[in-house]
Amino acid sequence: MGNLTATRPPLPWTAPTASDPVSASLRLPGSKSMTNRALVLSTLATGPSTLTKPLRARDTELMAGGLRAMGAHVSIADDERWLVRPHRLVGPAHVDVGQAGTIMRFVPPVAGLADGQVTFDGDPSVRTRPLGPLIEALRSLGVRIDVTGPGSLPLTVLGTGRVTGGEVVIDASASSQLVSGLLLAAPRFDRGLVVRHVGPPVPSAPHLRMTVRMLQAAGAAVDNTTPDVWVVEPGPLTGRGWEIEPDLSGAVPFFAAAMVTGGEVTLQGWPSGSAQPVEVLRSLLQRMGAEVALTTEGLTVRGSGRVRGLHADLSDVSELTPVLTALAMLADSPSVLTGVGHIRGHETDRLAALAREFTALGADLTEAPDGLEIRPRPLGGGMFRTYDDHRMAHAAAVVGLAVPGIELNDVSCTSKTMPEFPALWSAMVTGKS
Known part of the structure; x- marks a missing residue:
């Protein structure tokens, strides 16, 4: 793989829409x-x-x-x-x-x-x-x-x-x-x-x-x-x-795909004793309607195709906020995500960016000083700016599973933590490697 540190030209990308439940067993890059x-x-x-x-x-x-x-x-x-x-x-x-x-x-x-x-x-x-x-x-x-x-x-x-x-x-x-x-x-x-x-x-x-x-x-x-x-x-x-363990934050969009489509995704090679907050993630996904199991095969998330709203303090796992926001917009009831005011100082002001971009697609989000309130309603396609922020791209990809026509202005930002993301995501959604 070549050097990833050079300035990258923007790479437009259409988030693939799922026509069937996803079914995948993935070995993701390290943490x-x-x-x-x-x-x-x-x-x-x-x-x-x-x-x-x-x-x-x-x-x-x-x-x-x-x-x-x-x-x-x-x-x-x-x-x-x-x-x-x-x-x-x-x-x-x-x-x-x-x-x-x-x-x-x-x-x-x-x-x-x-x-x-x-x-x-x-x-x-x-x-x-x-x-x-x-x-x-x-x-x-x-x-x-x-x-x-x-x-x-x-x-x-x-x-x-x-x-x-x-x-x-x-x-x-x-x-x-x-x-x-x-x-x-x-x-x-x-x-x-x-x-x-x-x-x-x-x-x-x-x-x-x-x-x-x-x-x-x-x-x-x-x-x-x-x-x-x-x-x-x-x-x-x-x-x-x-x-080095597989990256838990990087796995969350793929787990979200199982929930949105009613499918099943397994992250291979997950250790029995992890240094990452896997139990916090397990609780959050279960509250949103997923089944989560750790077996010798890895960490598996199964979805029913129905996502529940979530009221949660995400201060311990703020990296998950963009993808959980995407899930919340596809849920069957409102969500309130709190404790994440500090992510305004991440790659971009993530709370403002999420509110701005998803509102442009028809979402009903209210931005609070330390979080977001999300009231689900039908979304439409359109341009989604990623702000050179890999987590924004992950959130758009999750919504794109259920909403046709989500166009990312730049998916190359995912090279920050997972250069393989666009290819892995498309292969999971289409079932073709």
């Missing part, structure tokens, strides 16, 4: 969240690591490239098995974050450990995403950072080869990645790190639990028993083999 965390931990380890079945997509290629720019030896030539050999981190280096929140928040703390200047910038849309609390936290730990743009990016980390560490207070209510970024590098800080969150609840708590679990798997001593406090002791990280 972006796990792949990028494993790359960072492997770069900071004392010995080599391997990543088995990693995600190859724009976000993960850019992460590998950024770590490589600082001196890590990262080989991603083999799609099934990536190799990371840690090396002394040095500047000058440049990190292109693209649109990836994980890169813009996970790599600056690593750059503080590099000896030399490391500059960061990305796509224009990423310059408005929340980063200020992380910058201030790193400055309070003694890391020199120059912000040269009107927003948080571009910036330059003036690394000295070490970070003293200590205790930091941060408001991470805009993104759990603000905490995860600090924690991932913390074992390499001279004194370790104590992070105290002060402010509204941190969203996407399962992602924080994934960070802690993966740190511990790499040999770090982490205590997260006190709410909103994380203590990481200084010490070496161990190189190891990482088995």
